[in-house]
Amino acid sequence: MLKQFEEITPGMEKDDVLDLMGSPTQTQRFHGKDRWTYVFYDKRIKFVKEVQFFEGNAIYVGDVWQPPAEKNAVAMDSLNDRKNREIDEQIARDVEGHRRSYDEYEKKSKGEDKVRYVPDFEPVR
Incomplete structure (x- = not known):
């Protein structure tokens, strides 16, 4: 053969x-x-x-x-896992940034971002 x-x-x-x-x-x-x-x-x-x-x-x-070593299934899986982790980390950073932005917006809309001075008055007798 x-x-x-x-x-x-x-x-x-x-x-x-x-x-x-x-x-x-x-x-x-x-x-x-x-x-x-x-x-x-x-x-x-x-x-x-x-x-x-x-x-x-x-x-x-x-x-x-056989495919080249850099193109075999194990290498491609590890590359995709690394990219997926990077994407997940970016999404987590974006979510945290959006959360902070919303908290700041909420404080601003309620007026909690300004220091308010309320004078102490003595009661009138």
């Missing part, structure tokens, strides 16, 4: 790959591409190989494609 897989080249059509390798172990459609995964053993060594097709022609032949 390994020698047969090495005969696959980019540009081959799906039918040619099927004739050469047979049915894939797994198929997947991802970002407009068909991904066929072949799992086979050669001298007790497990091989997992992949062929990607776009519009019926092979565009990638090799090991199972």
